[in-house]
Amino acid sequence: MRFDLVSLSLFVAVAETQNLTHAARRKHTAVSAVSKRIAELEQQVGTQLMLRLPRGITLTPAGHSLLYHARQVFRNLEKMEEELSDYAAGIRGHIRIYTISAALMNHLPRVVSDYLSLYPQTDIEIEEQTGMSVVQGLLAGEADVGFFSSWTPAAGIAFWPWQHDLLSVLVWPTHPLAARSQLTFADIVNEKLIGSHRNSAVSHILERQARALGKTLNVGLRVSSFISMAELVAQQLGIAVLPVNEVASSTLHSGVRVIPLAELWAKRDLLVGVRDYGQASPSVKTLIGSLLPTEQAAGSDKTDAGWAGGGN
Missing domain, CATH: 3.40.190.290 (D-Maltodextrin-Binding Protein; domain 2)
Known part of the structure; x- marks a missing residue:
């Protein structure tokens, strides 16, 4: 199973803001694009990642699991970038x-x-x-x-x-x-x-x-x-x-x-x-x-x- 980093980044933004609109504003993209990416992620993993509520969203257990691992992915990428930039410097x-x-x-x-x-x-x-x-x-x-x-x-x-x-x-x-x-x-x-x-x-x-x-x-x-x-x-x-x-x-x-x-x-x-x-x-x-x-x-x-x- 391959995950797109852009989709993971948008998912983390939605999970942290608990709001599609706020996440779209943070990531400088359209709300519809964010919603589409989340739907594609859910289709890819085969289960619902978040529940849409009248005033925001809440994560399902699967969503919490994905959030944990996505944060680990971005932390490792940041560490990799930092170490490589150190070599360059x-x-x-x-x-x-x-x-x-x-x-x-x-x-x-x-x-x-x-x-x-x-x-x-x-x-x-x-x-x-x-x-x-x-x-x-x-x-x-x-x-x-x-x-x-x-x-x-x-x-x-x-x-x-x-x-x-x-x-x-x-x-x-x-x-x-x-x-x-x-x-x-x-x-x-x-x-x-x-x-x-x-x-x-x-x-x-x-x-x-x-x-x-x-x-x-x-x-x-x-x-x-x-x-x-x-x-x-x-x-x-x-x-x-x-x-x-x-x-x-x-x-x-x-x-x-x-x-x-x-x-x-x-x-x-x-x-x-x-x-x-x-x-x-x-x-x-x-x-x-x-x-x-x-x-x-x-x-x-x-x-x-x-x-x-x-x-x-």
């Missing part, structure tokens, strides 16, 4: 990265720097997201590569372990806990906390562990930036729990101490993922290959997150 590669804060803060800048030193004409876009948004972006084709944690369910994508991470507690130097070499969650559960945003995996896992102890977290402030959290700790507005390590601690505010959280659940893997390695662009495969052994990326990827549940 001499960029020779374009990679869209979604990443959680921990990866962006600790490891990703070095990765990008090393990659661009070898492939300086590659165009790389980086967006900071929650873990779930990273996975959703990969599934939707909005991101080419994602960096997220093993706390995030990742069904439907290919992913590999990349780095290790550990939750640590940030306190100011004169805090009663500052002299400790490590802390347990019971040591801090009653402290006033500076929390990350509510949808982050760190927030979810801390709340879950507090409930296990029969406690409720005392979160006085919430901010999305790790650097901002460290600044607030330095001002003695509360302590914070962040996924940082000994390397990252040097990038935080000088007025804080970073103390490891000695809990098994505080350890996690940082993962790198793509929607489909086999369909990835050469630039994406090269980036993945720079992070992992070639045979691991090509043949040993995981496609379901059996690691743990969470969000960022």
Whole structure:
């Protein structure tokens, strides 16, 4: 079954505007031409795609299915055009990265720097997201590569372990806990906390562990930036729990101490993922290959997150 791109484009316009006239205006064509194209599509697929109502249209289940696949077709065409135009412009590669804060803060800048030193004409876009948004972006084709944690369910994508991470507690130097070499969650559960945003995996896992102890977290402030959290700790507005390590601690505010959280659940893997390695662009495969052994990326990827549940 072959589909005409013009007909698919008109169908998407009608589905999005829910009105033949508005769709015709958007596509700069006659209403009769739009109606004819939709009728031809319905004849081609052998079923009704939309119901004509007095004040517009509504999609049938078959219409919703076609809309989903048509959008995928146009998204792939846009990606193809973008990549080919990059080649024409001499960029020779374009990679869209979604990443959680921990990866962006600790490891990703070095990765990008090393990659661009070898492939300086590659165009790389980086967006900071929650873990779930990273996975959703990969599934939707909005991101080419994602960096997220093993706390995030990742069904439907290919992913590999990349780095290790550990939750640590940030306190100011004169805090009663500052002299400790490590802390347990019971040591801090009653402290006033500076929390990350509510949808982050760190927030979810801390709340879950507090409930296990029969406690409720005392979160006085919430901010999305790790650097901002460290600044607030330095001002003695509360302590914070962040996924940082000994390397990252040097990038935080000088007025804080970073103390490891000695809990098994505080350890996690940082993962790198793509929607489909086999369909990835050469630039994406090269980036993945720079992070992992070639045979691991090509043949040993995981496609379901059996690691743990969470969000960022």
